[in-house]
Amino acid sequence: MSDMNLQTHEKANGRKKTILALLLIFLLNIAIILLAQNADAAVYKQGSQGQAVREIQQVLKRQGHYTGAIDGIYGSKTTAAVKAFQRSVGIKADGICGPVTLKYLGLQKYSSGGGSASYNNNYYMLARIISAEARGEPYKGQVAVGAVIMNRVKHPSFPNTLAGVIYQPGAFTAIVDGQINEPIVESAYKAASDAMNGWDPTGGCIYYFNPSTATSKWIWSRPQVVRIGKHIFCK
Secondary structure: OOHHHHHHHHHHHHHHHHHHHHHHHHHHHHHHHHHHHHHHEOOEOOOOEOHHHHHHHHHHHHOOOOOOOOOOEOOHHHHHHHHHHHHHHOOOOOOOEOHHHHHHHOOHHHOEHHHHHHHHHHHHHHHHHHHHHHOOOOHHHHHHHHHHHHHHHHOOOOOOOHHHHHOOOOOOHHHHHOHHHOOOOHHHHHHHHHHHOOOOOOOOOOEEEOOOOOOOHHHHOOOEEEEEOOEEEEO
16 A cells, blocks of 8 residues: 555544544433433332322322322322323323323423422422411412412512511411411412412402401501402402
């Protein structure tokens, strides 16, 4: 082989090696991205526990697929109910709640593992204050109390976090008298979910009070919008 042909051959081999190296780097990057996505994607299956499982059970129960206890424990009954639901919507019936099944259930908020912890904390706090402040109220009234709290988070006159609003000094009697520490009634969980998902029976109110027990003259001066159960909601 002549020197020229040898040089051409070596250049060709060099280009092939460069292309192969670039291809390997590209494939490695794709693999890393996919692994990262899979790590972030939340998957709930038999043995899982927590608030996400509780909401999965609640949705399945409302749709008639689940008849067990709403206990937040992903057991055989929950697995069977998930399979029945998956078959009903035409997706793979494996009994596992991954991103696709969660989307069909309307629970996309749990499809990313990274953001669910913050949501769970807020959800529990809201359910707890709803239960403490409105456990004896009709369901719409419980959602309304949750909506007031959510409206305060967005309002410039109040703290911009759920915890800040709930624990603002003097804001809620349930914090002062210890009712916040009582067991959460079951309906308060769903009311918290509805309020966080945007249902606002008050039409944007940021205050409420019980007219039979209210002692503040100031609260009576607020523009009243609607009465639900024992509470008057105002702006």
